[in-house]
Amino acid sequence: MKISFTTLGCPDWSFEKILSEAQRMGYSGIEVRGIEGEMRAEKMPQFFPENAEKTKAMLKEKGLVLSGFGTSVSFHDDANYENALEEGKHAIDVCARMGIPLIRVFGDNIPSEDVKAHVIDNVVKGLRVLCEYARGKGVDVLLEIHGDFKSADVVMPIIEKMKDCPEFGILWDVMNNVGVFDGGWRTFYEAIKPWVRHTHFKDGRLKNDALEYALIGEGDVPIGEICAELKKNGYTGWYSLEWEKKWHPELEEPEIAFPAYMALMKKFV
Numbered sequence: 001m002k003i004s005f006t007t008l009g010c011p012d013w014s015f016e017k018i019l020s021e022a023q024r025m026g027y028s029g030i031e032v033r034g035i036e037g038e039m040r041a042e043k044m045p046q047f048f049p050e051n052a053e054k055t056k057a058m059l060k061e062k063g064l065v066l067s068g069f070g071t072s073v074s075f076h077d078d079a080n081y082e083n084a085l086e087e088g089k090h091a092i093d094v095c096a097r098m099g100i101p102l103i104r105v106f107g108d109n110i111p112s113e114d115v116k117a118h119v120i121d122n123v124v125k126g127l128r129v130l131c132e133y134a135r136g137k138g139v140d141v142l143l144e145i146h147g148d149f150k151s152a153d154v155v156m157p158i159i160e161k162m163k164d165c166p167e168f169g170i171l172w173d174v175m176n177n178v179g180v181f182d183g184g185w186r187t188f189y190e191a192i193k194p195w196v197r198h199t200h201f202k203d204g205r206l207k208n209d210a211l212e213y214a215l216i217g218e219g220d221v222p223i224g225e226i227c228a229e230l231k232k233n234g235y236t237g238w239y240s241l242e243w244e245k246k247w248h249p250e251l252e253e254p255e256i257a258f259p260a261y262m263a264l265m266k267k268f269v
Contacts, residue, residue: 001028001265001266002028002067002238002239003026003028003261003262003265004027004028004067004238004240004241005027005030005240005242005261006032006070006240006243007030007031007032007033007034007035008033008245009241009245009257009258010254010258013254016058018035019062021254021255021258023062023064025258025262027064029064030066030067031069032069032070032100033069040090041071041090041094042093044094047098049097052097052098055098056099065099066099067198067240068103068171069103069104071088071091071103073087073088073103073105074107075107075108075122075125075126075127076107076110076119076148078122084105085126088133089130089133092133092137092139095137095139096134096138099138100139101139102139102140102142103134103139103140104142104198105126105127105143105144106149107120107147107158108147108149109147110154116154120157120158123149124158124161124162127141127158127165132165134167139167141168141169142171143155143170144170144173145172145176146173146176151177151188152187152191155170155192156191169195170192171198172192172199173200174226175201175221180221181220186229189226189229196235197237198240200240200241201239201241201265202241202243202244203217203221204220204221205219206220213251215256215257216243216260216261216264217260223264223268231269243257245257
C-alpha cells in the first residue's frame with residue numbers, strides 16, 4: 001500500500017528514528033518535510049552527494065522509499081520569486097539524486113481580487129521554470145491545493161496553462177479544498193482529477209467558521225468516500241498523512257497519530 005507520512009508530523013525525531021518508526025508501524029513511504037530542524041533539501045546532510053548512497057541503503061534496509069519532498073516554495077510574492085526558484089531548483093537536484101519522484105510547491109496567498117490575475121500568472125511562470133528545469137530528471141512539480149489556491153476558479157486557470165508540461169501535476173490536500181465538509185469536494189475533484197498525482201490527508205471539523213484539527217478518523221472529512229473515489233478513478237499515487245505537528249505542537253504526538261492513520265487507511269486503500 002502506498003501509504004506515507006510527512007515528517008512535519010514528527011519534527012523532533014532523528015532521521016534514524018523516522019525510518020525505524022515508519023518500518024515498525026507498517027508504512028511503505030516517507031514524505032520529507034523537514035529533517036532534524038532543517039527544511040531546505042540541499043542543506044540536509046542525509047542528501048549530500050557524499051552521503052546519498054548510505055541514505056539509500058538505510059531506506060532499502062527498512063523497506064522504505066521517499067514518496068516526495070515538501071518545499072516551502074511559493075510564487076505569490078513578487079519580492080520572493082527568485083528565492084523561490086532557487087529553492088525549487090535545489091530541491092529538484094536533490095530529488096533527482098535521491099530518486100524522490102516529486103516536489104511540492106505552493107501558490108499560497110491572493111491578497112486581493114485586484115491582483116488575482118497577476119498572482120495566478122506569477123504561479124504559472126514559476127511552475128513553468130521549475131518544470132523545464134526538472135525535465136529529464138524524473139522529478140514532477142506539484143502544486144498543492146492550499147491557502148487561496150483551493151477553489152476551481154483559481155486552480156483551473158493554472159491547470160489550463162500548464163497542460164503542455166508533463167512534469168506538472170496537482171497535490172490534492174483533501175481537507176483544504178472548498179466544500180470538503182459539505183460534499184462539494186466531489187465537484188472540485190472532478191475538475192482536477194486528471195492532474196492529481198499525490199494526496200495529503202488530515203482531519204478536522206468546522207467550528208464557528210474556524211477549522212479545528214482532529215485525530216484522523218475523528219473529524220468530519222469524508223476520508224472513506226474520498227479514498228473510494230480515488231480508487232474508482234484509477235489513482236496510483238501516495239496517500240500521505242500530513243499531521244502538522246511542527247506548526248501546531250498542541251496536536252497529538254506522532255506515536256498516536258501515525259498508527260491511527262495506518263489503521264484507518266488499511267480499511268480504505
